[in-house]
Amino acid sequence: MYDADQRKLLSALSHGSIFFSAALVSIGIPIAIFLVSSDPVVKENAKEAINFHFNVWLYGIIVLVLSFISFGLLGLFLGPVYFLFHWGLAILAIYQNLTSPDTAYRYPFIFRPL
Template sequence: MQSPEVFDTDKRKLLSALSHGSIFFSGLIISVAIPIAILLVSDDPVVKDNAKEAINFHFNVWLYGLILIPLSFITFGLAGGVWWLVHWGFTIWAVAHSLSKPDQPFRYPFIFRLI
């Protein structure tokens, strides 16, 4: 009988938080490369799930940004400001979750999942 594989909790926390935290650099298209790289090099299933979720969140931030930035001109910045608070709030929530519950992948609410 095989014993279950044990993963380093500190490494799991770091890589999961880094995957989600990369959205703080979302102004740079390269920010999505961080969770993609983590997805490709990690063998930890929780880290892989967090990296996939972070990649999906990047795509959603960009999509909603494309929609809400033009609306910001009509709403005097309100639409873009609300989205900025929401996406940063979700990111902080995801990083906190990754650090406090390292054995459970984080799932963003209200997003489309392509991966």
């Protein structure tokens, strides 16, 4: 059916692309994987990674605005929570994809517009 190693690699690359940068370049990798791959699990992981990128940007803007309004006081608390959310969930997604490649990872606490 589908190659398990390729499934692991492409799924982990989709979720790990957020480590390359938080800019538009990093979202291009899961979009390309979504368009090129025929594996349904890889497509689902790529779609979930795209949704996670959008949520990271949205939450980052919210933290930035709240920090600006509170003269940085809320940023002292929300900044580390934001980075824990950003990095921690991406690492967890990569780990889940490498240990159980037959199921797509679903991020908690995100909106799914796609």
